[in-house]
Amino acid sequence: MRFSERVLDLFGDDAVWSDDHEGMSGHLLRVTSAAGVFYVKHGPAAEAEYERLRWLKHWMAVPDIVAFDEDVLVLADVGWPSLERRAPADIGSVMGGVLRELHAVPIEECPFDERLPVRLARAEERLRAGLVDADDFDDDHADLSAEQVYERLLAERPAREDLVVAHGDYTPGNVLVSRTGQPVLIDVGGLGVADRHLDLAVVLRELSEDFGESAVGDFLAAYGPEEVDRRRLDYYRLLDEMF
Structure with missing residues (x-):
């Protein structure tokens, strides 16, 4: 380059x-x-x-x-470590509070569309271009091909979307926090109006695998009272395999 x-x-x-x-x-x-x-x-x-x-x-x-x-x-360079590197004891609470703030941004103010039609079209483009790495799938999807994942995404598509301004790749590695607690969001190329479960599926998986169920509980308590739809969590975690 x-x-x-x-x-x-x-x-x-x-x-x-x-x-x-x-x-x-x-x-x-x-x-x-x-x-x-x-x-x-x-x-x-x-x-x-x-x-x-x-x-x-x-x-x-x-x-x-x-x-x-x-x-x-x-x-x-922001000069602060990510939550993935710093891994504070209250990481679940911090991640929940930051995502609650982002998801509270009015969707009518956001010019970027990341709803399912957009994401699925992008997933198909990546599939046709051979860019989906099936070797990197989560363990419970390891027996699926990229084509099978895409077919399931079409067949199991939710009937509605609970829209917010979503980050698109909300992980501890993409949240930087200063010593005083000021958060900075990075890697926002996939940000846009989308179902809240797009973010929830990724962050709950990351917290569960890397920091344990106590961090998941802290996250949900800090994020707020919105009901989490387990079926949509599974769907958006499957969608994440395409990216």
């Missing part, structure tokens, strides 16, 4: 580039230089993240955009 002179000039000649990172919203590079630490994303998905970051900053804390040039997005 070749970057424009405008982007390269941000870092200087002493910049050290690392490609040991991969984000949902485009290939991710870490750049360290005398000018600071930056994250660089590129590709079509980085464009989607740029648009969403500009909008979301009016509602939630997000990384600062340093530059956007064609399909290259440069973000400032």
Whole structure:
């Protein structure tokens, strides 16, 4: 990937580039230089993240955009660890409170559509392009092919959607928290209006597997009184396999 002179000039000649990172919203590079630490994303998905970051900053804390040039997005390093790395004892409560705040954003204010027709169409595109990695499926889906997962998604599609502004990949690794408790959302390339279970399915799986059922209980208590539909949790966890 070749970057424009405008982007390269941000870092200087002493910049050290690392490609040991991969984000949902485009290939991710870490750049360290005398000018600071930056994250660089590129590709079509980085464009989607740029648009969403500009909008979301009016509602939630997000990384600062340093530059956007064609399909290259440069973000400032927030300087805080993710909840995945920090893993505080109250991680479930923190994750629940942050998601409650995001899901409270009025959907009529959000210009990004991530409802099921959009997600399913994107899943089909990824299937046809051979981009779905069946070897990475969860254990209870390990006996399914990518084609079988997609067929089940069509056959078991919920009749309605409980719409919120969803993150799209809500995991402990995508929430940074300062020492004072200020959260910052990252990797928001899939953010948009969608069923709340799109986020709930992913975060409840991550908390259960990595932090235990007590973290799940703390999350649900902090998230609020909304009833969780177990069938839709299963559906959206299956949908996540396509991405």
